[in-house]
Amino acid sequence: MNHLHYLNEYRKESGKNYKIYVTGILTRFTENLREKYFEVFGGLADQIVFKYVYNQGGYMPEIDELLRCDCDDEVRRRCNLPFDAISVTQEGYLSVENADYENMLVVADLNKVSLREGWYGEKMKDMRRRFIEDDLDGTLCDGCVHHTHSPARAITPECSSVEGDYVFDDSCVRERLKNSGLTVYVPMSADIVHPGHINILKTAARYGRVIVGLFADEAISTYKPKPYMTYEQRKIVIESIKYVDEVVPQMTRDYDDNIRRLKPDFMIHGKDWREGPLADVRAKAIATMSEWDGQVIEPDYTKGVSSSMIRGQIR
Ligand code: SF4
Numbered sequence: 534m535n536h537l538h539y540l541n542e543y544r545k546e547s548g549k550n551y552k553i554y555v556t557g558i559l560t561r562f563t564e565n566l567r568e569k570y571f572e573v574f575g576g577l578a579d580q581i582v583f584k585y586v587y588n589q590g591g592y593m594p595e596i597d598e599l600l601r602c603d604c605d606d607e608v609r610r611r612c613n614l615p616f617d618a619i620s621v622t623q624e625g626y627l628s629v630e631n632a633d634y635e636n637m638l639v640v641a642d643l644n645k646v647s648l649r650e651g652w653y654g655e656k657m658k659d660m661r662r663r664f665i666e667d668d669l670d671g672t673l674c675d676g677c678v679h680h681t682h683s684p685a686r687a688i689t690p691e692c693s694s695v696e697g698d699y700v701f702d703d704s705c706v707r708e709r710l711k712n713s714g715l716t717v718y719v720p721m722s723a724d725i726v727h728p729g730h731i732n733i734l735k736t737a738a739r740y741g742r743v744i745v746g747l748f749a750d751e752a753i754s755t756y757k758p759k760p761y762m763t764y765e766q767r768k769i770v771i772e773s774i775k776y777v778d779e780v781v782p783q784m785t786r787d788y789d790d791n792i793r794r795l796k797p798d799f800m801i802h803g804k805d806w807r808e809g810p811l812a813d814v815r816a817k818a819i820a821t822m823s824e825w826d827g828q829v830i831e832p833d834y835t836k837g838v839s840s841s842m843i844r845g846q847i848r
Pocket residue numbers: 588589590591612613614615629630631673674675677678
């Protein structure tokens with residue numbers, strides 16, 4: 534605020550004709566606060582600009598779940614950088630974006646060509662076309678826009694520190710989240726482990742340290758057939774999954790005891806419990822989690838596979 538006041542005063546005193554803009558980054562936590570921006574910054578800025586949060590440089594794979602807006606849609610969140618931002622690296626390269634630490638998105642060497650030539654050059658134009666036509670395959674931006682982990686190649690290999698195909702690896706992000714102190718509770722019985730379990734655990738690992746509440750045999754027996762494997766056997770399997778940090782027993786079908794004791798920041802459960810026999814357990818879990826502002830995240834159910842489907846095939 535002091536800077537804004539100063540910029541306004543200085544503009545008045547100096548007679549210089551610069552513009553003052555304030556940018557608000559909208560996430561699902563802040564999108565209701567638009568009006569506040571006008572209350573706070575009105576009169577101090579020539580314009581208040583809002584942008585939706587997006588996964589700049591592909592360096593925050595977790596952003597999609599953590600920060601997305603309710604009014605989220607892929608096109609609105611598509612990156613603006615190739616169109617309205619000039620980013621020059623310390624080597625003097627023109628890059629499509631400013632967090633391109635490996636120079637994967639360099640479009641021109643400004644030691645050799647002018648900024649105008651680079652900005653309107655064929656490589657920059659081609660990147661803009663690719664954004665407009667959503668043809669980002671093989672670029673770092675593909676991972677960023679579509680949240681994929683596909684191989685990417687540098688646009689100008691001689692300017693990049695990366696050779697060949699590069700696949701963005703989010704292990705550093707997972708490590709950071711793990712050390713952030715945030716915890717995620719994931720209840721599961723995991724008798725027949727299938728890709729649906731892995732998807733849930735992978736999602737959970739994007740939120741923090743993953744604690745699996747593994748249903749005890751007696752708890753499973755209250756709502757479905759006795760498990761094929763014992764608790765200890767299932768525990769060994771789940772503990773070996775790289776997304777899992779800890780396994781604790783889930784003694785009842787109701788999660789209240791464990792979540793009250795662990796007070797996780799997040800709880801993850803597939804959407805399938807919204808209706809049917811678990812709907813009351815869900816309502817209770819959401820109410821309990823809200824006591825400490827914990828969030829319940831419900832990723833899409835993995836289609837085409839489930840424990841009961843596999844169990845049916847085995848029979
Ligand atoms: S990597 Fe591409 S899509 Fe992502 S912020 Fe940079 S320019 Fe935009």
